Amino acid sequence: MLRVLLAVDTDRSIAGMRDALQRAGYDVIAEVASARALLRAVETERPDVVIIDTESPARDTLEQLAAMNSAAPRPVVMFSGTGNAAIIRAAVSAGVTAYVVDGLAPERLAPILEVARARFDEESRLRQRLADAEQRLADRKLIERAKGIVMARRGLTEDAAFELMRNKAMQQGLTIADIARQLIAVSDLLS
Numbered sequence: 747m748l749r750v751l752l753a754v755d756t757d758r759s760i761a762g763m764r765d766a767l768q769r770a771g772y773d774v775i776a777e778v779a780s781a782r783a784l785l786r787a788v789e790t791e792r793p794d795v796v797i798i799d800t801e802s803p804a805r806d807t808l809e810q811l812a813a814m815n816s817a818a819p820r821p822v823v824m825f826s827g828t829g830n831a832a833i834i835r836a837a838v839s840a841g842v843t844a845y846v847v848d849g850l851a852p853e854r855l856a857p858i859l860e861v862a863r864a865r866f867d868e869e870s871r872l873r874q875r876l877a878d879a880e881q882r883l884a885d886r887k888l889i890e891r892a893k894g895i896v897m898a899r900r901g902l903t904e905d906a907a908f909e910l911m912r913n914k915a916m917q918q919g920l921t922i923a924d925i926a927r928q929l930i931a932v933s934d935l936l937s
Contacts, residue, residue, distance in 0.1 A: 748859070751793035752777045753784050755800040755807055756827075763799065766852035772859070784810045788818045795821045795859055798842075802828040808840040815841030821866035823858055843869075885923035892926035895933045 750772045752764065764774050776791045778784055784807075788796060796814075800807060803826060811822060821843045826833075829847040837845050844862040889911070896907035908922075915925045 747771060747773045748863075749773050749775045749792070749794045750859075751775060751787055751791055751796045753787075753796060753798045754779055755798065755804065762852070763797070763855075766855050767797075769852070770856045782806065782810065785814045785817065788814050788820060792818075793820060795823065795863060797859075798822065798824045800824065800826050802826060802830075803833060803837050803840075808836055811837070811840035811842065819866075819870070821859075821862040823862045885921075885926070888926040888930065889922055892929040895929055 748771075750767055752767075752774060754777065764777070767774050775793055776787050778787045784796070784798075798807070798811075803811075803824065814820070815822075819841065822841055823844045823846065824837055824842045825846050826837075827848070834845050843866045844858055846858060889908075892911060893904060893907045896902060896910060897904060900907070900910070902910065911922055911925050911929070915922045918925070
């Protein structure tokens with residue numbers, strides 16, 4: 747059962763939304779009445795998805811969303827009364843996964859949440875792939891630098907320096923990047 751946190755930044759009653767969620771099989775685990783309580787509620791309740799109902803997202807709401815997206819990212823669906831393009835872009839930049847204008851029909855709720863979750867999962871996979879690629883590139887740069895140090899100090903060819911580092915990594919149960927970091931640290935210390 748999907749766990750949902752409701753955040754309301756409007757005078758409208760959320761009873762209808764809560765009932766629609768429960769009828770659709772979702773577990774409404776918490777409700778917060780202001781954006782300021784959002785991050786803390788997400789950290790303590792650990793919802794699967796966050797729904798925000800607002801007339802127009804205020805700067806405080808967007809700041810809290812950005813903080814939440816950094817500390818405890820979750821799919822966020824925002825129902826808003828405004829379709830202003832700049833506000834929509836700001837909301838998406840703050841971590842909103844799905845931005846829905848002009849209210850909510852209860853029968854649309856489940857598909858909107860599923861789209862938000864699927865989009866969030868795909869974005870998470872892409873962010874992880876990017877982070878992995880950046881780490882591999884950083885490791886490659888370290889290895890190249892360390893290889894240069896070994897080549898200069900030992901008078902080895904590039905292949906021989908790499909083989910020496912690879913063998914050392916296997917002997918110590920480390921990665922070649924770890925060995926490269928150690929070599930660079932020692933070289934910097936001795937320089």
